[in-house]
Amino acid sequence: MKIAICGAGTVGRGVTEILKGNQALIAARTGGSIEIVVVASRSAPKDEVFEGLAYTADILSVCARKEIDVVVELMGGTTDAKTLIETALGAGKSVVTANKALIAEYGDALFALAAEHNVQLLYEAAVAGSIPIIKVIKESLAGNRISWLAGIINGTANFILTEMASTGPTRTFDAVLQEAQALGYAEADPTFDIEGIDAAHKLTILSALAFDQPLRLDQVQVEGISSLDPADFKFARELGYKIKHLGVARCQDGHLEMAVHPCFVPKSAILSQIDGVKNAVVVCGDAAGEILCAGAGAGAGPTGSAVVSDLIDLARGSAVASRSKARDGVMASLPVRPAAEVASGYYLRIKVEDQPGVMSAITSILARRTISLDKILQEDIAPNRSFIALVTDPIQHGVIMDAITELQSMASVIAPVQSIRVFR
């Protein structure tokens, strides 16, 4: 099988290293070689792994070359990469990509184009790096009706949350973000990672696949992690939780829910143990139960390994189409549950002036809305100042927001009320 590698950045280097370094092994396991015919990128690649390989700056030209079977798109972005993929599929070449933004935004049209030309568009590397979660959902759980999935799918955010949760001197979000940037775990402009946009791309892809739905990026509720305070991590620890930035998708009573947000995860749940830049996804099927996959969510080797697994599927002729006519015909597009009606437990942190009756006033505001409490604790933070931290049983988002508005209007509540969802 002959391939073109388009994009010579981190992932392009990783893929090339694997295909060169493990060439004999891959040929033996696959029953045929995977040959890099050309590396295409805007500027000539400098890394020595590319030495000895043909190079072109004319990226689109690879689509016109008859001998190339597969185009590997590792450029990123949603403009040139989209043109490349469309041109390659149109020319009857299968495509392997690691581009989550492109798949989340334009995947459905691209899958249809691939089906039309009887070729494949594969994207294992687009979600959670080394973790084979696309294959697990598409193939291993294909006999299951999936009810929900949840994942830590952004390593930068998880690194920051892990650092903020570590005991020792208290550090603010901004301080830890700067550290992450210094270590190369966060970009100079970290918005995509810390505001949940990158995670929303990945969640969109996972839920479309798990629930046989069209990709609906604009229907994902997104909250980032920049509003988290060291006090929240302290209370999480005391209440038996860790704070994780989760992508959560659910299919219940014929409605879809898709959200990315910080979450209190019980310490007994394995997701709470996934620390640092690691990623993990749990998928719950009606027959299999909960399956967890965890591993490195990014990097040349891990993401490269996922790209190579797609290439090997193509070389073996064992790739499963990303979209099939039969599926299109049977699966109805489900309504998305309005955000206000999505139920969850909530942690609230309320800064109050200590006065007789404060606790009673707060609990009665919650009780009037039939919000029941699972845990509550009060801690003095200064003379005449306390935090009240509480965890509720599951309640609709609209109801808790309404309660927060009333709490906020109390004279003795002297700072914005913090609210964080609780995982299951």
Added chain:
Amino acid sequence: MKIAICGAGTVGRGVTEILKGNQALIAARTGGSIEIVVVASRSAPKDEVFEGLAYTADILSVCARKEIDVVVELMGGTTDAKTLIETALGAGKSVVTANKALIAEYGDALFALAAEHNVQLLYEAAVAGSIPIIKVIKESLAGNRISWLAGIINGTANFILTEMASTGPTRTFDAVLQEAQALGYAEADPTFDIEGIDAAHKLTILSALAFDQPLRLDQVQVEGISSLDPADFKFARELGYKIKHLGVARCQDGHLEMAVHPCFVPKSAILSQIDGVKNAVVVCGDAAGEILCAGAGAGAGPTGSAVVSDLIDLARGSAVASRSKARDGVMASLPVRPAAEVASGYYLRIKVEDQPGVMSAITSILARRTISLDKILQEDIAPNRSFIALVTDPIQHGVIMDAITELQSMASVIAPVQSIRVFR
């Protein structure tokens, strides 16, 4: 695709439930139906899920029926099941099985027979129930050179260890085993599970696949969990470990290592968090790094889900052969490292009579063999009686055994020395 289900026990019921209950979903995802033509078992199945399906007591007869494409072997055992699989493959039918003992003992000959007849023999359900570890190794990590894998691959043993580790009143191994039997988590004759034989079958299968080796069940070092004492769990906790029964396989310096044994697993390692009847496997690839998969290791639904995933691969035409000519030609059969030369850290628990110089005598016995200590603690257990618990740095098995023999010969060592390996 038309199939025969042979064996109407727990897994047969699970598979039938999934294929019936999720029929439309599977057809839509697969692009074609999977039809149960006949259920074959020695006695007529009583569960209502089998109602409406044709039944035969003549199990081998399914191999002679032209319309049947796939035979699903869920009878267990290595005699009748072997005959059935050989006959089915010989008749040009693909086979899906959940039979770990059969694959571990006779898999290589059966894979060759399948290849000869140009059909498939698939066995995802043979290892770790719902966890798609066969597919992950065979497909997702196919571009990786795998250096090691480790797993909790017997739910019964893990349940017993989890119970013994739980705080509260101390319970002996025998007491917890009886509980597990009462709850249905352990068989009346629990030997296969608690002595590591079942885990050895699974480890054999995983390591053959991961390292492209023949199946070599007789080369697995096996130790069960029945010699573990409540004191070991107490010391594990105090030293920062949990005790897990692990299958571990390694490929290093051209040598294979395969072992099943109890292990001190650091609390920081995710494997230590896998509790109860859950299973989990970590595989380390040179590109992907460490990938963990966890889930239910047994049961009608989870094991049934794995069987159905193999059936869907066959229906889609995307199944990857369990053995390929190309692989046979390139992969050399590696020597197995002699047990005495396998290195590991060790926990030792030594019961001593308190006398001046005991600690010095013990540490000098270790020092003479250049066994260095990572942790040590001493605890009084009765007047003039102590446990000395210590953890060594990695050392060859033969060396530590030799040291234990000398320790055992000391007059002040008044009980057999307990030794348990440390994970990494």
